[in-house]
Amino acid sequence: MPDSDLDTFRAETRKWLEANCPPEMREPVRDEDDVYWGGRNASFKNEAQKAWFEAARDKGYTVPAWPKEYGGAGLSPAEAKVLREEMAAIGARPPLSSFGIWMLGPALLHFGTEGQKQRFLNEIARGEIRWCQGYSEPGSGSDLVSLQTYGEDKGDHWVVNGQKVWTSYADQADWIFCLVRTDKENKYKGITFMLFDMASEGCSTKPIKLISGSSPFCETFFDDVQVPKSYGEDVPAYVGEISRGWDVAKYLLGHEREMISGADGGDRTSAIGAAMKRQAGELDPVLRAELAQFDIDALAYAAMGEKFLDEIKVGKAHPAQPNMMKYVGTELNKRRHELMMAAGGSRALEWESEETSGGKPARNWLRTKANSIEGGTSEVMLNVISKRILELPGA
Numbered sequence: 001m002p003d004s005d006l007d008t009f010r011a012e013t014r015k016w017l018e019a020n021c022p023p024e025m026r027e028p029v030r031d032e033d034d035v036y037w038g039g040r041n042a043s044f045k046n047e048a049q050k051a052w053f054e055a056a057r058d059k060g061y062t063v064p065a066w067p068k069e070y071g072g073a074g075l076s077p078a079e080a081k082v083l084r085e086e087m088a089a090i091g092a093r094p095p096l097s098s099f100g101i102w103m104l105g106p107a108l109l110h111f112g113t114e115g116q117k118q119r120f121l122n123e124i125a126r127g128e129i130r131w132c133q134g135y136s137e138p139g140s141g142s143d144l145v146s147l148q149t150y151g152e153d154k155g156d157h158w159v160v161n162g163q164k165v166w167t168s169y170a171d172q173a174d175w176i177f178c179l180v181r182t183d184k185e186n187k188y189k190g191i192t193f194m195l196f197d198m199a200s201e202g203c204s205t206k207p208i209k210l211i212s213g214s215s216p217f218c219e220t221f222f223d224d225v226q227v228p229k230s231y232g233e234d235v236p237a238y239v240g241e242i243s244r245g246w247d248v249a250k251y252l253l254g255h256e257r258e259m260i261s262g263a264d265g266g267d268r269t270s271a272i273g274a275a276m277k278r279q280a281g282e283l284d285p286v287l288r289a290e291l292a293q294f295d296i297d298a299l300a301y302a303a304m305g306e307k308f309l310d311e312i313k314v315g316k317a318h319p320a321q322p323n324m325m326k327y328v329g330t331e332l333n334k335r336r337h338e339l340m341m342a343a344g345g346s347r348a349l350e351w352e353s354e355e356t357s358g359g360k361p362a363r364n365w366l367r368t369k370a371n372s373i374e375g376g377t378s379e380v381m382l383n384v385i386s387k388r389i390l391e392l393p394g395a
Contacts (some may be wrong), residue, residue: 006078006079006082009079009082010082010086013082013083013086014086016059017086017087017090017092018090020051020052020055020056020059021052021055021087021090021092022048022051022052023048024046024048024049025048025049025052025092025093025095026090026091026092026093027091027093028091029093033045034049034093035093035094035097036049036053036095036096036097036127037096037097037098037127037130037169037172038053038096038098038126038127038128038129038130039127039128039129039130039172039173039174040128040129040130040174041172041174042127042130052092052093052095053095053096053127055095056095056096057095057096057125057126057127059073060072060073060074060125061073061083061095062095062096062098062101062125062126062127063101063105063121063124063125064079064080064083065077065080066105066109066121066125069118070109070117070118070121070122070125071121071122071124071125071126072125077309077313081309096127098124098127098130098131099130099131099132099133099168099169100120100123100124100129100130100131101124101125103131103133103177103252104120104124104131104133104177104252105121105124106251106252107177107193107239107248107251107252108120108121108239109121110251111239111240111247111248111251112239113234113235113236114234115232115233115234115235116234116235116236116239119231119232119235120195129174129175130169130172130173130174130175131173131174131175131176131177132167132168132169132170132172132173132175132176132177132198132220133167133168133176133177133178134149134164134167134170134176134177134178134179134180134220135147135164135178135179135249136164136165136166136167137149137162137163137164137165138163138165141166141377142376142377142379142380144179144249145187145188145191145246146187147162147179147181147191148162148181149161149162149163149164149178149179149180149181149222150162150180150181150182150184151180151181151182151192151194151227153182154226156228156229156230157226157227157228157229158180158182158192158194158226158227158229159224159225159226159227160178160180160194160196160202160222160224160225160226160227161222161223161224161225162180162222163219163220163221163222164178164219164220164222165208165217165219165220166208166217166218166374167205167217167218167219167220168216168217168218168374169216169218170198170205170218170220171205171207171218173198174197174198174199175195175196175197175198176195176196176198176203176220177193177194177195177239177252178193178194178195178196179191179192179193179194179245179246179249180192180194180227180245182242182243183243186243188246189243189244189246190243191243191244191245191246191249192238192242192243192244192245193238193239193240193245193248193249194227194237194238194245195237195238195239196225196227196237200225200226200227201225201226202222202223202224202225202226203220203221203222203225204220204221204223205218205219205220205221206218206219206221210366210367210370211366211369212362212363212364212366212367213351213363214363253322253375253376254319254322287339287342287343290339290342291339294332294335294336294339297332297335298332301328301329301332304324304325304328305325308321308325318388318389319388320384320385320388320389323376323381323384323385323388324381324385324389326375326376326381327378327381327382327385330371330372330378330381331372331378333368333371334368334369334371334372337361337364337365337368338365340361340364340365341361341362341365344361348361348362348365349362350362351363
């Protein structure tokens, strides 16, 4: 797209955001209620959140790069980048957060049937369905392919039995995209990528409480859950081929790791702003130096992300690049919260005081410890980087 056309699009985008993004939706997210996840049981925190979501939904801006026929705006990569930049410039919150957008959607766009795309992608874009991810099991975390949740073939349906763990927001999700073994004789070619309703008889969840005091994670149990093989014409209950779901799972993992890596890992302003506020602008020299190094690393991380996006556009992206982004984003996010705790001093360690918003800094700091586990442990990420990117001997 010519630069002149992009300049016109930028001006139009800036004008649209000014008219449709309420001031309240330009403030930093303070708690879980500030994030709108959609779904059949969703509710809005306030009228501003509702207005922002509905404006973005009607414009196709909940999933701006998706085709219009699937609920998106059909933006080119360059236009989508402009929209991201303009939203960041005013601090606009995402109008809709969704595992359907970040993970399942890309997999359906790549592997799904036209019927699946028409149904599920539009439901995701309109915020009508909330998904959770059924991957990890008590004995199958980093070695995910060893999963044992089993679907017994009953002709027109499967009977699924097993357990998943660390299922984020499973207790609030409408549907699950789930890895289920359908062939016990084949390790890799025996897994099916299934889609089914969490309200199905036999599905149950149990929240997992973390050291931070709260958690989005759940244990998820399947006891004789009947999963139909089809939800209608050209809408199978599985993505890709039966017993070839590992291909879909690997593709989705790349998007999951990109999502985790982008979860505030390179957020420069919050760490620096918090330090300045808590120490009234008079920073300890050592802390000042650490903040400066973090700022440089966060800028480098953002540049690396833009480089990867450009390489994806021209088909030159390395398949292990998401592992790099995930590892670096994880480390940056942990450092960011370490710096915010250091800036707060002993006050930041308080757990229930009003001064620290009910212990929010300490709780958030403790929560980041899980970043190096979820979506693949940091050790696994480093092994992949060593083997597939650096090509180190013996890796």
